[in-house]
Amino acid sequence: MQEDGNVATRTTVTGYLLDRLASLGVRHLFGVPGDYNLQLLDEVVAHPDIAWVGTANELGAAYAADGYARMRGIGALLTTSGVGELSALNGVAGSYAELLPVVHITGSPKSTFERAGAAVHHTAADGDYERFARAQESVSCALATLTPDNAAAEIDRVLLAALRHRRPVYLRIPADVATAPIDAAVSELPLDSVELPVDEEALQGFLRHAQIVLERAQTAVVLADHLVDRYGAQHELDLLLAESNLPYADLAMAKGLVDESDPRFAGTYFGAFSRPATKQAVETADVLIQAGVRFTDTTSGFFSQDLDSTRVIDLQPGSAKVGSALYAGVPLKAALAGLAKLFVDLPPFEAREFESESAAASPTELPLTQDQLWSHLTTYLRGDHFVVADQGTAFFGMSAQPLPAGAGFIGQPLWGSIGYALPALLGAQLADDRRRGILLTGDGAAQMTVQELGSMVRYGVSPIVVLINNQGYTIERAINGPRAAYNDIAPWNWQAVAAAMTDDQALLLTARTADELDEALARADAAPDRLVFLEVHTDLDDIPPLLARIAAAAGGRDATAA
Template structure:
C-alpha cells in the first residue's frame, strides 16, 4: 500500500518533458496556470524560470532547446500565449523543437459559455489554439482519459520534426488523474536518436550516390543548420574526416564545423562570398548539400550560383541525387553513407582559407565595426555560447573565425530583433558550464532587455557587448538613412543592468579599439560578475557582408511590380 497521490495529467506531461531532456520550464504566472505551476515546483526533475514577459520566455525556451535538444514554455490563456506566439513562430521557421503549454479556463466554465477574462467574451475557447495551429507542427486540447496518449503523440511529432508543438490545457484537466497511455512513449528525441532509414530507399540512394561520386572531379560540401537540428553533427564530422573535402557553411550554419580545419573555407554567401569560396561551391563538379536552407539573408540575397536540382542533397527525412528524390533517408543516414563512399577519393588541392586575420591597427581611433568584431572574435573562448542578434552583430561575427566547440546562436531566417538576449538566458541554463557572450545592438536590446534581471536572479554572468549606433542601423542601410523611423530613444546604457536587478555588474563604455581591448580583458579576468560593455560605433558603419545583403534587400523591396 502507498499513500502517494495518484499521478495527474500535469505530472505525466512534466515526466515526458523530463524524458526529452528538459529540466527548466520558462514562462509567466497567471491565474489559470497557477495550479499547474504547483506541479512544476513539486516535480523532482523540473525547475521553474519566471521571466519578465511571455515573449522573453518563449525566446528563452528556444535558446534552451538549441543547446539541450528540447524546450518548454508555460503561459496563461489568451493574453499570455499571444504574447509568446511570435517567438513560437520563429522556432517553427528555424526548426527548434519545444512545447508551448497554454493553461486556460476549466471545462465547466467552457460549457457554461461564461464571459471570462482573457477571452473575447464569445464562448469560443479554441480561438487561440487555432491561431497556434499555423505556427506549430502538432497541437491539441487535452481532455481526461485521452490526455496521456495525446501528450505522447504531440511531443513525439515535435521531436521527430524538430519544430514547436502546442497544448491547450483546461485548468481542471491538469489536476485530473492520468490514464496510462495505450502504447509506450516514443523514444526521447527520436529525430536525434537513430541514423537508420528505410532499407529500400537507403540502398537506392547509396547506389545513386556512388555512381555520382565516381564521375565527379571536384567535390565540395555545403552544410547548414538542419544538420544540428536533426542531430547529425557527428555524422557530418565523419564525412569530412573520410576524405579531404573542401567545405563551407552559410552564416546560418556557422558553428557546425571546426573553423581551424585548413579545408574549411569559411562562409558561403552567394555572390557576396569570397571569390575562392564562391568558385569552390558554385563550380564544384559535385556539391553535397547537407541540411541547407537557402534564405535571402543567408545566401547573398538568393544569389547562389549552383543548381539546386543538381548534386547530392540531404534533407531532414529524404535525400536526392541530381533531382531524383529518395524518401525515408534521414539526414544522419545519408551522411553516414556518404562518409563510406568518399573514403578512397584522391586528395584535391588545399583551398585558400578566407577568414580575415584579426589584429589591432597600428594607430588607435574611433571604434569601427571591423575593429569591434575582430576584437570580440579574439576574446571568444572554446566552448562559449555566442549569441549574436540579427544585424551588425550577426553579420559582423559570422565572417570571423571562432574556436572549436563554440556554439553560435542567431536567428537569420526569422530575424526577430531582440531574440538573442533571452535566448542566451535559456542556452546558459541548458548548460551552465558554457560562458555566455551576447552581441546585440541598441535597437534590438530595447525589445527584450528586461530579461537582464532574470540573468541576475539565476546567477548567470555572461559577457554582453551592446553596440550603440543610435538606432536601427540595418534599416538605415536598407532605406531611410536619416528617416525618423530609424531613430530610437537614447538610453543611459551603463545604468541599465543595475536598474534591472543585476548585482554588482562590471560596466564599461568604449569608443576606441584600445578601450574595447581593455574592457574585454577585464571581463575575461573577472568571474561571477555580469560584464556589460557599451561599444559606441558610427551611425552608418556596418560589416561589408551586411551592407551587401541590405542593398540587395532594398533592391528587391523597391523593384517595380
C-alpha cells in the same frame, strides 16, 4: 494495477506532462504566472527534475525556450490563457520557422466555465474557449486540449509530433484539469518512431550513383547548413568530413556545426557576397555535397548563389538527390553515414587549405569601428564560448568571422525578430553551463527585451552582454532611410539601465576604442561568475561590409557598389 501489459501509476495531468518533459531532457520551464496556471505551477516548483524560470514577460519566455531548444534539442514554456499565450506567439513562430521543438503549455479557465460558456476574464466573453488555440494552429505542428481521460495519450502524441517534425506544439490545460488524478502507464516514449524511415533499396541506389559521380570528379566540397543540426545528423557530418578530408564551407545558420579553425574550412558562404576564395571553392567544385542546405534570402545573399544543380549531391531531411535524380526515403543521417563509408575506398581528393581573412590593422586609440569590433571579438573568442547574435549589425558582423573549434553560434536570420537574442541567451546559458555565452545585440533590439537582464541575475547565469550603441536601427538605415526618423530610437543611458535591471550586481563596462574594448574583454574574462554588461560605441553610419552589400540587395539597389 495493469494496463495493456504496462504497470500504471497514479499521478496528475501536470505530473505526467512534467515527467515526460524531464525524460526528454527538459530541466527548465520558462514563463509567467497567471491565475489560470497557478495550480499547474505548484506542481512545477515541486518537481524534482524541472526548475521554474520566471521571465519578465511571455515573449521573453518564448525566446528563452527557443534558445534552450537549440542547445538541448527541446524547450518548453508556460503561459496563461489569452493575454499570456498571445504575447508569446511571435517567439513561438520563430521556433516554427527555424525548426525547433518547443512545447507551449497554456493554463486556461476551468472546464466547468468552458462548458457553461461563461464570460470570464482573458476571454472575448462569447463562450469561444478555443479561439486562442486556433491562433496557435499556424505555428504548431500538433495541438491538444487536455482532459483527465485523454491527457496521457494526447501528451505523448503531441510530444512525439514535436520531435518528429522539429516544430512547436501546443497544450491547453484547463485549471481544474491540471491537478486531476490519472492512471498513466509507466513506459518510455517510443522515440524510435520520430526518426525518418530509411528505404534501404533507395539508399543503396543513391550511394551507387554518388560513387560514380565522385569517382569522375577532380574536386569536391561539402556545404553544411542548419538542417544537419535540426535533424540530429551532427555525428554523421563529422564522420563525412573526417573520412573524406574534403574542404568544406557552411551557411550562416550552420555556424558552430563545423570546425571553422581547420585549414580545410573555406569560409561561410553568402552567395555572390561571399569572400572570393569561398565563392570559388563552393561554386566551381566538380561535386558540391549540400548537407541539410536550405537557402534563404539573408543567408544566400538574396538567392545570389551560382550553383550548377547537375554537379550537386543534395541531402535533405527525408531524401537525397544526385543531380536531378531523386532518391526518396534516404534521410539526411543515413545519406551522410553512407557517403562517409564511400570515401574509405575512394581515391583521395587533392588536399586543399584556406587562409582566414584578417582585417587590416587600424589605429586602436581612435573611435571604434565595426571592422575592429568584429576582429577583436573574434580574437577574444575561445572554444568554451558560444555566441548569440541578434539580427542586424551583430549577426552580419559576426557571421562572417571564423569561430574557434568548440565554440557555438546562435542567430535567427530566417525569422529575424530583433530583440530575440537577449532572452535566447538566457535559455541557452541555462541549457549549457559548460560554455560562457556572449551576447551581441544592437541598442534598438535591446530596447525590446533588455528586462531579461534581471532574469539572468535572478537565475545566476553570468554571460557577457555586448551592446552596440550606434543610435538606432542600423540594418534598416542600410536598407532604406539612413536619416529617416523611423530608424531613430529614444536615447537611453545604457549604463544606468543595466544597473537598474541587474540591481547593481553586474559588472558594467564601456568601450569607445579598440584599446578600451580589449581592456574590457580582459576584465570580463577575470569575472567568470559575474554577469558582464559591455556597451560599445560605433558610428551611426558604420556598417559591416557584408551587411552593406546584403542590405543594398534587400533595398533593390546595386549591391556591388555598396
